[in-house]
Amino acid sequence: MIEVKIYKDIPIPGRWRQFNRQFRQHKGAMLGLFFLLIILIASVFAPIIAPYDPAEQFPEFLRKPPAWTDDGNREFIFGTDDLGRDVFSRIIYGSQLSLGLSAVVVFIAAIFGILLGAIAGLSRGFIEFSILRLMDIILAVPSLLLAIVIIAIIGPGLPNAIYAVAIVLIPHFVRIVRASIKEEMNKDYVVAARLDGANKARLFTHSILPNILPPLIVQVSLAFSTAIIDIAALGFLGLGAQPPNPEWGTILSQSRDYIQLAPWTVTIPGVAILITVLSINLVGDGLRDALDPKDGS
Amino acid sequence: MIKILLKQLTILILSFTGITIIFFSLAQLVPGDPVILHYGNLTPGTEQYENAYQELGLDESLVRQYLIFIKDVLQGDLGRSTVTNHSVLEEFFTFFPATIELSLFAILIALVFGVGAGVLAAVNKNTWIDNLVISSSLIGYSMPIFWWGMLLILLFSLNLGLTPVAGRISFVFDIEPVTGFMLIDTLLAYPKYEFAAFYDALLHLILPSVVLATVPLAVIARMTRSAMIEVLSADYILTAKAKGVSNFKIIWVHALRNALIPLVTVLGLQSSVLLTGAILTETIFAWPGVGKWMVEAIFRRDYPSIQGGVLLIAVFVILINATVDLLYAAINPRMRRPE
Numbered sequence: 001m002i003e004v005k006i007y008k009d010i011p012i013p014g015r016w017r018q019f020n021r022q023f024r025q026h027k028g029a030m031l032g033l034f035f036l037l038i039i040l041i042a043s044v045f046a047p048i049i050a051p052y053d054p055a056e057q058f059p060e061f062l063r064k065p066p067a068w069t070d071d072g073n074r075e076f077i078f079g080t081d082d083l084g085r086d087v088f089s090r091i092i093y094g095s096q097l098s099l100g101l102s103a104v105v106v107f108i109a110a111i112f113g114i115l116l117g118a119i120a121g122l123s124r125g126f127i128e129f130s131i132l133r134l135m136d137i138i139l140a141v142p143s144l145l146l147a148i149v150i151i152a153i154i155g156p157g158l159p160n161a162i163y164a165v166a167i168v169l170i171p172h173f174v175r176i177v178r179a180s181i182k183e184e185m186n187k188d189y190v191v192a193a194r195l196d197g198a199n200k201a202r203l204f205t206h207s208i209l210p211n212i213l214p215p216l217i218v219q220v221s222l223a224f225s226t227a228i229i230d231i232a233a234l235g236f237l238g239l240g241a242q243p244p245n246p247e248w249g250t251i252l253s254q255s256r257d258y259i260q261l262a263p264w265t266v267t268i269p270g271v272a273i274l275i276t277v278l279s280i281n282l283v284g285d286g287l288r289d290a291l292d293p294k295d296g297s
Numbered sequence: 298m299i300k301i302l303l304k305q306l307t308i309l310i311l312s313f314t315g316i317t318i319i320f321f322s323l324a325q326l327v328p329g330d331p332v333i334l335h336y337g338n339l340t341p342g343t344e345q346y347e348n349a350y351q352e353l354g355l356d357e358s359l360v361r362q363y364l365i366f367i368k369d370v371l372q373g374d375l376g377r378s379t380v381t382n383h384s385v386l387e388e389f390f391t392f393f394p395a396t397i398e399l400s401l402f403a404i405l406i407a408l409v410f411g412v413g414a415g416v417l418a419a420v421n422k423n424t425w426i427d428n429l430v431i432s433s434s435l436i437g438y439s440m441p442i443f444w445w446g447m448l449l450i451l452l453f454s455l456n457l458g459l460t461p462v463a464g465r466i467s468f469v470f471d472i473e474p475v476t477g478f479m480l481i482d483t484l485l486a487y488p489k490y491e492f493a494a495f496y497d498a499l500l501h502l503i504l505p506s507v508v509l510a511t512v513p514l515a516v517i518a519r520m521t522r523s524a525m526i527e528v529l530s531a532d533y534i535l536t537a538k539a540k541g542v543s544n545f546k547i548i549w550v551h552a553l554r555n556a557l558i559p560l561v562t563v564l565g566l567q568s569s570v571l572l573t574g575a576i577l578t579e580t581i582f583a584w585p586g587v588g589k590w591m592v593e594a595i596f597r598r599d600y601p602s603i604q605g606g607v608l609l610i611a612v613f614v615i616l617i618n619a620t621v622d623l624l625y626a627a628i629n630p631r632m633r634r635p636e
Binding site for chain 2 (some may be wrong): 028132133136137139140141142143144145146148149151152154171187225228233234236237238239249252256259260263266267270273274276277280281282285
């Protein structure tokens with residue numbers, strides 16, 4: 001069939017198309033996304049990919065160096081730790097914890113942060129003021145220290161570390177949501193919705209929220225990388241996940257004593273953390289440029 | 298200016314009240330007997346226990362208890378450590394200089410190298426230098442510093458033997474803590490060791506401060522780069538160029554001066570990041586500062602130390618932020634308004 005073009009139309013790409021095009025141009029972001037997907041696949045299919053159970057010990061292979069060294073063994077790609085556990089399997093299973101836990105943390109923080117931010121943004125006077133002051137105070141205490149204090153009160157352990165890190169991340173969401181609401185509030189489309197009789201809750205969910213999604217998405221990516229580092233840091237200090245949990249920070253604190261005897265048990269988990277955080281930050285940069293083209297270079 | 302000052306003062310007072318209220322409420326959540334929490338192991342029924350009970354105002358209303366708490370705090374009485382039985386305030390200030398010394402040195406490194414790298418990247422925009430700065434700052438920004446610290450120890454201390462592994466100074470030197478700042482104290486002890494002690498202290502300081510500087514350095518470099526690019530495209534730079542001002546002078550005097558203004562705010566925000574990093578850095582390098590002290594307090598369940606320490610650190614950060622806001626108003630010509 002012959003396609004006949006009567007009108008000379010220039011297709012204006014839709015929102016998603018535009019975003020997709022912008023994002024693909026960002027080489028770093030694509031690289032980050034690639035690594036992130038690999039890590040995601042590794043964590044989802046950990047039982048299939050990991051050759052051994054993370055807790056399984058091989059007493060005859062204590063502190064075996066990685067496979068690429070002269071003393072290495074092909075059975076253990078990244079070597080074994082001081083208890084003869086396969087480092088590769090532990091890292092793979094650890095990615096489940098790091099990604100999963102941070103996802104939970106970011107989810108909790110985003111829900112509460114958006115809610116509080118919406119309340120602060122849509123109200124005036126005392127409520128707004130007290131929410132903002134509270135957030136300022138949370139921001140005034142160094143994030144890790146606050147998490148440590150919360151853990152000091154509710155006790156060490158993984159669930160508590162999650163709450164602690166989530167609380168620390170809330171203020172950033174509140175600030176962004178509130179500032180964006182204040183900015184959008186006077187725009188014509190919001191005024192129109194108000195004239196239509198929309199109440200505040202509807203105004204927020206139907207009119208404002210879809211329009212402030214870009215900064216929120218960027219904040220989610222930022223919070224995600226912070227969450228991974230903070231959870232690992234708490235694990236490292238012995239306040240988060242407890243051994244023999246294969247959480248990356250916990251592995252690091254465990255292998256710290258063997259830094260000279262088995263340096264690979266220190267370097268490899270750290271590289272895993274670094275690559276994960278770096279990938280998320282790269283994707284975050286790409287998201288920011290793609291979602292807010294006027295800001296990018 | 299007075300208006301800004303007054304505003305900052307109000308915010309300061311409000312933040313302080315808020316912090317104390319939050320801490321007081323958190324204290325209610327701590328499981329266990331509050332008397333034992335604050336005074337260590339006292340047996341209920343003894344006179345000591347009853348005295349402590351009275352002192353905390355536990356038989357009175359929560360509001361009254363809070364007022365007692367506030368009164369104590371304002372008088373500088375943060376209680377006694379349940380482990381060492383020293384005053385928390387005194388203990389805090391014996392550890393605090395070590396943290397400040399480390400943080401100041403780190404911020405110095407971050408500023409010098411961060412601003413330098415940022416300017417270099419901005420001037421050579423879209424060249425390999427720019428790309429190098431952008432990518433290394435992204436790596437630095439993503440760095441888990443507790444691992445970075447261990448890596449540097451492995452490389453420089455254990456393998457190359459260039460720097461000491463931990464602590465502030467070798468045990469051979471017996472330094473009188475006059476100011477608490479090791480670099481100054483070692484200089485004060487000059488007649489005894491000449492420069493040997495100072496040199497040793499400096500050597501101990503280098504690795505921890507590099508580790509602590511990593512994240513702020515990356516942030517500062519990124520920030521300086523984007524501010525510099527913006528400033529360099531301003532009209533007044535063009536004017537300066539047209540007038541024949543040398544490139545060097547344009548970049549390092551005319552442009553940098555304005556590009557650095559937003560940096561003041563960033564520095565203020567970094568104070569919180571620095572203290573967070575200090576907790577980890579001090580733990581890795583066995584640096585006797587407040588961060589390590591706080592982590593140890595948690596493991597010992599030394600509740601008064603935790604409470605007092607966090608309160609003091611929070612107040613410190615709030616004070617820094619207030620100072621930074623004032624400084625920003627003072628140096629930024631745009632903040633000046635006609636009377």
